[in-house]
Amino acid sequence: MLTPLMLGQVVINGISLSAIYILVALGFTLLFGIMRVVNFAHGSFAMLGGYALFYFYGQWELPYLLAAPLAAASVAVASLVLERLVFRLFYQKMFQSMIALLGLDMAITFTALLVWNPYERSVPTPLDGVLSVSGLIIPEDKLVITGVAAVALLAFWLFTRFTRHGLALRAASQDLEIAQIQGVDTTRLYRLAFLIAIFMAALAGGFYAQTYSLSPTMGERPLLMAFIVVILGGMGSIPGVALGGLLLGFSESALSTFYGSAVSTFVSFGVVFLLLIFRPWGILGTPEHE
Amino acid sequence: MQVTSWAVASALVVASAFTSVAARADEDLKLGVIAALSGGGTAWGLGLQRGVQIALDEVNASGGLKVGGKTYKLGLVAYDDQYNAAQAKTAVDRLVQQDGIKFIMGPIGSPGALSSLSVTQPAKVLQFVDGYAPGILKNDFNAAYIFRVDNSNLEFSERIVTWIKQAMPEVRKVGMIVPNDATGQAAVPTLTAAYKKQGLDVWVDFYERGNKEFTPVLLRMMAQNVDLFDLNSASPGDAGLMVKQVRQIGFKGKVLQAGGAGVDEIVAIAGPLANGFIKYDVVDEADARTKPLVDAYARKFSGPMNGMVPIYYNATQILLEAMRRADSLDTTKVRDEVEKLQGWNTQLYGPLRWGGQVSYGNNHQIMLPFYMKQVDGKSIRVLSTLQPVD
Numbered sequence: 150m151l152t153p154l155m156l157g158q159v160v161i162n163g164i165s166l167s168a169i170y171i172l173v174a175l176g177f178t179l180l181f182g183i184m185r186v187v188n189f190a191h192g193s194f195a196m197l198g199g200y201a202l203f204y205f206y207g208q209w210e211l212p213y214l215l216a217a218p219l220a221a222a223s224v225a226v227a228s229l230v231l232e233r234l235v236f237r238l239f240y241q242k243m244f245q246s247m248i249a250l251l252g253l254d255m256a257i258t259f260t261a262l263l264v265w266n267p268y269e270r271s272v273p274t275p276l277d278g279v280l281s282v283s284g285l286i287i288p289e290d291k292l293v294i295t296g297v298a299a300v301a302l303l304a305f306w307l308f309t310r311f312t313r314h315g316l317a318l319r320a321a322s323q324d325l326e327i328a329q330i331q332g333v334d335t336t337r338l339y340r341l342a343f344l345i346a347i348f349m350a351a352l353a354g355g356f357y358a359q360t361y362s363l364s365p366t367m368g369e370r371p372l373l374m375a376f377i378v379v380i381l382g383g384m385g386s387i388p389g390v391a392l393g394g395l396l397l398g399f400s401e402s403a404l405s406t407f408y409g410s411a412v413s414t415f416v417s418f419g420v421v422f423l424l425l426i427f428r429p430w431g432i433l434g435t436p437e438h439e
Numbered sequence: 440m441q442v443t444s445w446a447v448a449s450a451l452v453v454a455s456a457f458t459s460v461a462a463r464a465d466e467d468l469k470l471g472v473i474a475a476l477s478g479g480g481t482a483w484g485l486g487l488q489r490g491v492q493i494a495l496d497e498v499n500a501s502g503g504l505k506v507g508g509k510t511y512k513l514g515l516v517a518y519d520d521q522y523n524a525a526q527a528k529t530a531v532d533r534l535v536q537q538d539g540i541k542f543i544m545g546p547i548g549s550p551g552a553l554s555s556l557s558v559t560q561p562a563k564v565l566q567f568v569d570g571y572a573p574g575i576l577k578n579d580f581n582a583a584y585i586f587r588v589d590n591s592n593l594e595f596s597e598r599i600v601t602w603i604k605q606a607m608p609e610v611r612k613v614g615m616i617v618p619n620d621a622t623g624q625a626a627v628p629t630l631t632a633a634y635k636k637q638g639l640d641v642w643v644d645f646y647e648r649g650n651k652e653f654t655p656v657l658l659r660m661m662a663q664n665v666d667l668f669d670l671n672s673a674s675p676g677d678a679g680l681m682v683k684q685v686r687q688i689g690f691k692g693k694v695l696q697a698g699g700a701g702v703d704e705i706v707a708i709a710g711p712l713a714n715g716f717i718k719y720d721v722v723d724e725a726d727a728r729t730k731p732l733v734d735a736y737a738r739k740f741s742g743p744m745n746g747m748v749p750i751y752y753n754a755t756q757i758l759l760e761a762m763r764r765a766d767s768l769d770t771t772k773v774r775d776e777v778e779k780l781q782g783w784n785t786q787l788y789g790p791l792r793w794g795g796q797v798s799y800g801n802n803h804q805i806m807l808p809f810y811m812k813q814v815d816g817k818s819i820r821v822l823s824t825l826q827p828v829d
Binding site: 155169262269270362366402404409 | 645743
């Protein structure tokens with residue numbers, strides 16, 4: 150029963166889904182691009198971002214525009230302890246990092262279960278209404294996320310193109326040894342990349358918790374989505390995240406609406422499977438040997 | 440002299456302490472618990488564990504369980520099944536083979552319950568499960584050592600649908616969104632038949648557990664012009680998101696859940712968008728019989744008390760009463776006494792009813808009265824109390 154209105158709604162759902170996926174995957178791809186670390190604890194940092202926002206905005210009632218970045222920043226700064234104790238041991242060690250960070254993910258999740266309880270709860274949103282435009286329904290909370298994702302993507306792109314630190318990050322991701330010879334302080338650079346990546350994960354986690362729900366185990370889904378997005382777009386590629394997020398968001402919206410969620414899941418994973426066989430570096434990524 | 444008095448007094452204190460311990464408990468008796476203690480079903484799993492724990496604590500506080508001339512201090516051994524069949528099988532193997540447990544509470548959910556049968560039934564381990572699949576009771580073992588301690592679809596669907604027909608005559612077409620697993624697949628035929636019997640059209644769509652974004656599927660269902668969404672066997676977390684998202688895409692009709700247990704968690708997730716949501720539940724917190732359990736839960740635990748707490752508190756009380764009456768821990772004797780408890784006055788639900796002969800070929804299905812509740816602003820009110828169909 151395809152009507153123009155329904156098609157419009159599919160597009161709107163696709164945009165909002167894509168925005169969430171892009172936001173979640175940005176930090177994940179950054180860590181891989183610079184440090185060759187597959188951060189399987191990514192979902193846990195997103196979860197911590199959700200709890201931080203719950204306290205900063207939901208409990209302590211700070212203004213939202215202050216609470217959202219402050220919550221993400223607090224998680225990122227506190228996580229520097231883990232950068233020193235865990236992550237630093239696994240930089241440029243892709244396979245070891247997978248297993249170690251999977252363990253870290255479990256440790257953070259189960260600590261969260263002890264600190265909080267397992268029950269899912271909501272994080273209040275500053276905008277929880279629904280906009281109706283010519284019959285199309287747009288939830289305001291998803292509109293906010295779409296805006297934030299667009300700004301984050303642009304900020305990321307500008308940072309890596311036009312700032313000194315951003316250029317250093319790109320240089321290190323392309324050839325670490327040459328970057329070091331040119332005087333790039335990789336320890337400081339890694340710390341900066343880690344801080345930005347965790348900030349993005351926590352920010353995305355806050356929005357994710359507001360859009361869906363908050364619980365110690367909420368990180369599983371964002372991790373899975375981030376992984377699919379970066380495999381589609383290309384590990385370590387920022388434009389790849391944008392493309393991967395859009396592909397996944399729009400295909401899920403359209404396929405679930407017209408064929409049901411089983412077909413959507415099957416196709417999403419099927420595409421990832423084929424891509425891993427025929428183009429393992431992703432659509433916009435670069436092969437390791439180049 | 441003074442030293443002697445102190446020595447005598449100390450000896451008396453120590454002796455009396457030992458005597459009182461001996462009077463309270465000769466041995467430990469452990470019940471097994473298999474529940475989701477991590478992952479998406481954790482809230483239900485903890486509800487099960489906590490319901491059992493409260494019932495055991497009460498008996499321990501009154502001096503322990505007296506059976507066969509001994510007094511037992513009760514405890515539990517819990518294993519996580521992550522709400523899946525493989526982990527449930529591992530958990531039941533450990534409980535039965537390694538720990539020598541003879542009485543097991545759980546698992547919750549059809550996949551885990553079905554996978555545990557092949558271990559517990561040949562070993563004559565008495566098991567109290569929850570899960571909607573008919574195969575849990577209708578199987579090659581004829582449910583010899585297993586009881587279902589919660590209503591399944593077969594018991595409540597027809598009553599709920601009849602009630603819907605009377606309370607909401609404007610409803611013509613129902614959209615059922617169903618988890619794509621054994622629990623969901625068990626729910627569909629029963630509920631669909633019940634709706635069709637009342638002359639209602641049904642549209643069914645499946646979703647994968649773990650998914651958080653239901654908007655596209657809900658939109659697809661809305662395009663079928665459904666008047667009522669039935670969330671049937673969705674977990675509280677999923678149901679909360681569905682309630683929220685179906686309102687966010689502009690659905691104005693009724694949203695109802697004919698299944699599951701617990702309303703508070705759904706409201707916690709959907710927030711104000713839960714207003715008007717109608718839900719099957721297994722406990723009326725305002726009932727005076729429930730108050731001691733509600734108070735005990737609040738004293739011991741944090742977070743909302745979901746429906747698994749009363750279900751397994753009740754099941755544990757039934758098991759312990761059967762042990763007392765059997766005056767034995769032999770599982771066959773206890774099983775026989777559980778069957779004979781028909782009509783025993785349970786604390787939460789009144790006279791105990793076992794049924795299921797027609798549907799499953801045995802009377803190991805509990806028949807619990809249940810409630811249709813509605814979220815009304817910040818409160819939850821009982822719209823109707825219904826009795827299951829045997």
